[in-house]
Structures are given as structure tokens and as C-alpha cells.
Amino acid sequence: MNVENTQVQMRKGIIEFCILHIISRGEVYASDMLLELTTAKIMVVEGTLYPLLTRLRKAGLVDYKWVESKSGPPRKYYTMTENGSAFLAKLSATWNDLVTSTGNIVSNKKAQPKAKRK
Amino acid sequence: MNVENTQVQMRKGIIEFCILHIISRGEVYASDMLLELTTAKIMVVEGTLYPLLTRLRKAGLVDYKWVESKSGPPRKYYTMTENGSAFLAKLSATWNDLVTSTGNIVSNKKAQPKAKRK
DNA sequence: ACTTAGTACTTGGCTATACAAGGTACTTTT
DNA sequence: AAAAGTACCTTGTATAGCCAAGTACTAAGT
Numbered sequence A, B: 001m002n003v004e005n006t007q008v009q010m011r012k013g014i015i016e017f018c019i020l021h022i023i024s025r026g027e028v029y030a031s032d033m034l035l036e037l038t039t040a041k042i043m044v045v046e047g048t049l050y051p052l053l054t055r056l057r058k059a060g061l062v063d064y065k066w067v068e069s070k071s072g073p074p075r076k077y078y079t080m081t082e083n084g085s086a087f088l089a090k091l092s093a094t095w096n097d098l099v100t101s102t103g104n105i106v107s108n109k110k111a112q113p114k115a116k117r118k
Numbered sequence C: 001a002c003t004t005a006g007t008a009c010t011t012g013g014c015t016a017t018a019c020a021a022g023g024t025a026c027t028t029t030t
Numbered sequence D: 001a002a003a004a005g006t007a008c009c010t011t012g013t014a015t016a017g018c019c020a021a022g023t024a025c026t027a028a029g030t
Helices: A003-012 A012-026 A029-038 A046-058 A082-106 B004-012 B012-026 B030-039 B046-058 B082-106
Strands: A062-067 A077-078 B062-067 B077-079
Touching: A003 A012, A003 B004, A003 B012, A003 B082, A012 A029, A012 A046, A012 A077, A012 A082, A012 B004, A012 B082, A029 A046, A029 A077, A029 B062, A029 B082, A046 A062, A046 A077, A062 A082, A077 B077, A082 B012, B004 B012, B012 B030, B012 B046, B012 B077, B012 B082, B030 B046, B030 B077, B046 B062
Parallel strands: none
Antiparallel strands: A062 A077, B062 B077
16 A cells, blocks of 8 residues: 555546546547646556547547548547536536545534534 | 446545545544545445555554443544554645646646647 | 344455556658 | 657556445343
8 A cells, every 4th residue: 555556546537537528628639638637737648548538438428530640640539429518517516526525524624414413 | 337436436545535634633433434424425335444444554554442332342443653644645745736637627727738739 | 031223343246447568550751 | 661750459457445244242122
């Protein structure tokens, strides 16, 4: 149990959330996503991104089309589907709750129990 | 790929972070933690918490002592070790970075690349 | 004394993600 | 042709959280 591993675990699911957000803003291909995530200091490697994109597509949350490139092999440009947008909305709510809840714990504000504490 | 599962994944690592925070505030036993996490709307079940506590103890991040209870079997009261405090400090930094970074992505502020983007 | 209910802790099997490392394929440059 | 650069893909490993079932101790009811 080391810090690095726990940091990896912390990012689980969040990467998926971030990817969906990036795709929701318009057509992008994998390297665009990697650049944005890296710039935002959320490190992601190819071996994580590609399988994730495949999962998202199989789940019908995103779609893609091949586009020729002037400087290399063709690229897969991804776009959101309607299901993907709905999915993302739910994840956004979850993420906000999680940040708020964790913030309460961290800031030592013991959330007041609504009901009686026996 | 459903919302529930992704929500579970999102919490990975964060639960460990929250537990360490709670223990860092003073002696607590498992049910105290469950109550606080549940109140903060971070759902955790026994089957998650107990193995986690065992991992933390084996890693030397927390310690515990048995305390008799007036209303049931004895309880394990947990406390932080020095290693645990250092570990928690690193996780806190990671968590803050992650929230900030994700916030940037979500709020659509495409982080400006420092270097040229061809 | 025996049973029931409540509390506390434990364990085994399952699933899913992230990562490392290696691989395939297309295009341009030398 | 060969090398370099770009883009996409696959396999194997480790780990965390969940579900479900189980163990054990205490107090209260019969």
C-alpha cells in the first residue's frame, strides 16, 4: 500500500468522467484528449485511454468517425450520443456530491445527522 | 457499463482518503466511521470498510486497541500512526489537485497549453 | 436455561478499472 | 528502402469495492 497506488485508485472513474466531458464539447480524437488531460495535470496513458474509448463506444455513449489526416494515419473523431449526454449528466451530479461530501469530511465539519443519533 | 458501476469506480481511493481523515481526528471504531460516511452521503458498506481497515493497519498507517463495550461485543478503536499522517498529507495534496483539475475540465476552461500546439 | 435481537467484526468470490509493455499500421522524410 | 513520426489496439497484472454469508459477544425476553 503506497501513495502512488492509492493515487491511481483515486482517479478511477474520474478519468471516464473527464473524457466524456471533453468529448461533449465537440469532436476530438485521442491525442486531443491526452493533451488536454495532461495539460490539466490528469495524467493518462494510451493503455488507459484506448480501452476506455472502446468501452464508451460499445456502451453507446459516444460515437466516432474516421477522418483523414494530413500528417499521418487517419484518426477517430469522437462525438457524444444522446445516451452519453444523459449519462454524463448523472455522473456530474455524482461528482459534485462526492466533492461536497469529501469536502465536509476533510474540513472536519461533521455533517449533522438529520435523524436522532441513538 | 451503467451509471451505478461508474459511481462505484469514482469512489475508489476516495473512501480510503475519507477514512484516514476521520481516524486522524481521534479514536473511532467502525460504526462511527460508517455513520459519518453515511451522513456525508458517501455510502460505504461493512464489506468494504472492514477489509480497508485491515489493509490500513497492515500497512502501518493506523493502529487500534480493543475497548470493551457496555452494549455488545468489544470494539476496535482506531488511531493514526505517524506514517499514516504523512500518507494522508500526500493524499490530501493529490485530492486537491484532482478536484482542481477536474473542475477545469468540467467548467470548460481548456487549460492553456504552455507550449505551442501545432 | 434457552431463544431472540442487536452489535461488531471477518471472509470468499466476483467484477471492473488503470497501468505497463508490446504490437500493428499508415505517412512523410531521408 | 529505411527511419521517424503519428495513431490506434491488445494482453496481462494488480487492486479496490461490493455482495453475501458467517462468526462471536451481550442483553433482554420467555
